[in-house]
Amino acid sequence: MPAFKTLDDLPADLSGKVALVRVDLNLPMKDGSATDVTRVEAAKPTILELTDKGAKVLLLAHFGRPKGQRSSTLSTSFVQDAVEDVLGKEVMFISEVSGPVVEQSLGILRNGDIGLLDNVRFWPGEEANDPDFARAMAEHGDLYVNDAFSAAHRAHASTEGLAHLLPAYAGRAMEAELKALDAALGSPEQPVAAVVGGAKVSTKLDVLENLVGRVRHLIIGGGMANTFLAARGVDVGKSLCEHDLTATANRIMDEADHAGCTVHLPYDVVVAKEFAANPPSMRTCNVHEVAEDEMILDLGPQAVEALGDVLKTCRTLVWNGPLGAFETEPFDTATVALAKTAAALTESGSLISVAGGGDTVAALAHAGVKDDFTFVSTAGGAFLEWMEGKDLPGVAALSA
Numbered sequence: 001m002p003a004f005k006t007l008d009d010l011p012a013d014l015s016g017k018v019a020l021v022r023v024d025l026n027l028p029m030k031d032g033s034a035t036d037v038t039r040v041e042a043a044k045p046t047i048l049e050l051t052d053k054g055a056k057v058l059l060l061a062h063f064g065r066p067k068g069q070r071s072s073t074l075s076t077s078f079v080q081d082a083v084e085d086v087l088g089k090e091v092m093f094i095s096e097v098s099g100p101v102v103e104q105s106l107g108i109l110r111n112g113d114i115g116l117l118d119n120v121r122f123w124p125g126e127e128a129n130d131p132d133f134a135r136a137m138a139e140h141g142d143l144y145v146n147d148a149f150s151a152a153h154r155a156h157a158s159t160e161g162l163a164h165l166l167p168a169y170a171g172r173a174m175e176a177e178l179k180a181l182d183a184a185l186g187s188p189e190q191p192v193a194a195v196v197g198g199a200k201v202s203t204k205l206d207v208l209e210n211l212v213g214r215v216r217h218l219i220i221g222g223g224m225a226n227t228f229l230a231a232r233g234v235d236v237g238k239s240l241c242e243h244d245l246t247a248t249a250n251r252i253m254d255e256a257d258h259a260g261c262t263v264h265l266p267y268d269v270v271v272a273k274e275f276a277a278n279p280p281s282m283r284t285c286n287v288h289e290v291a292e293d294e295m296i297l298d299l300g301p302q303a304v305e306a307l308g309d310v311l312k313t314c315r316t317l318v319w320n321g322p323l324g325a326f327e328t329e330p331f332d333t334a335t336v337a338l339a340k341t342a343a344a345l346t347e348s349g350s351l352i353s354v355a356g357g358g359d360t361v362a363a364l365a366h367a368g369v370k371d372d373f374t375f376v377s378t379a380g381g382a383f384l385e386w387m388e389g390k391d392l393p394g395v396a397a398l399s400a
């Protein structure tokens with residue numbers, strides 16, 4: 001893991017200092033209020049640690065996609081209440097991110113107070129990573145803290161540019177995320193298993209390419225498994241399948257072979273003639289027995305048992321993508337069962353389990369094991385780019 005500074009590297013007393021703190025306040029909203037404040041809760045320890053040290057904290061965040069223009073509906077003032085509720089402190093809303101309004105506000109804020117700057121994406125310099133724009137923001141701060149891993153795959157002024165202009169630190173949530181991801185794929189305990197599921201191979205090609213060279217077991221599930229089965233000559237009926245990617249699937253399996261990585265495809269599957277909850281045509285069969293008018297919607301019980309046995313031989317698991325069409329009963333069965341096995345192995349101390357991805361997080365929550373994994377990343381795009389083995393500019397800038 002590249003070295004980066006954390007809040008541990010800060011002096012005990014930050015009175016008189018201004019900390020520019022990049023956080024994720026892109027909260028889901030309904031009728032003008034936040035419906036989920038998880039992201040604020042994630043940033044809370046960092047914010048309060050800085051205010052406890054006496055710093056004036058300026059929160060810097062994006063909210064929606066205003067595309068470089070002020071928008072009356074996308075001001076961060078809409079999340080001010082949520083931020084105050086979670087922090088249990090008053091927060092001053094500041095309608096700019098630089099200039100005299102920010103300077104005057106800093107004159108009013110006392111040590112340990114918090115200001116909330118407006119949506120940084122109102123200014124085109126943010127997404128362009130314009131050095132002048134970053135410099136104008138940096139003018140107001142003595143240090144920069146990035147606690148928004150979810151935005152770290154973007155090289156923007158507030159996620160990347162600022163880190164080069166001020167002493168830069170990873171916040172506590174960022175630090176936890178980086179440590180967990182490093183434990184999963186950076187310098188993991190061996191052997192490592194990866195579960196890659198979800199709908200399509202085409203959206204996860206880079207993930208697969210990166211993983212075959214790094215893990216001992218590659219477990220392929222979901223609609224993606226259909227493409228791999230088809231590549232092996234299995235007739236998958238009318239299953240979701242990218243027939244144009246069978247050559248790619250074969251190449252990935254060859255690469256895995258060379259790298260000493262075992263690719264696990266299911267022996268048995270759950271099929272149905274129509275995609276609906278509990279369809280009467282549903283049955284479990286061997287992958288070689290799928291009829292022309294049937295589609296594969298989940299892995300079968302034998303496959304799940306075999307995969308559970310694989311996990312029992314591993315020390316580390318990294319998981320992205322559900323094993324079946326888990327939103328529709330009972331095609332959540334394989335995902336829920338394997339998730340519970342992984343949770344139990346984690347609990348007993350034999351497995352380090354790290355998972356991420358929008359639908360994966362929803363599936364683990366549905367299985368009731370989200371809190372039983374070692375770490376579940378809610379970072380979405382940043383998590384996937386990390387699984388692809390890409391350097392995240394926001395992280396790289398912290399270690400520069």
Ligand code: ADP
Pocket residue numbers: 197198199200203221222223224240296297298320321322323324325326327356357358359360361
């Ligand atoms: P994530 O958001 O965790 O990265 P994806 O978006 O790649 O995951 O994939 C999730 C989707 O894959 C879910 O909507 C699920 O219904 C779908 N899926 C999984 N298995 C199948 C299958 N056999 N047939 C059709 N869709 C599937």
Ligand code: MG
Pocket residue numbers: 357358359
């Ligand atoms: Mg998804």
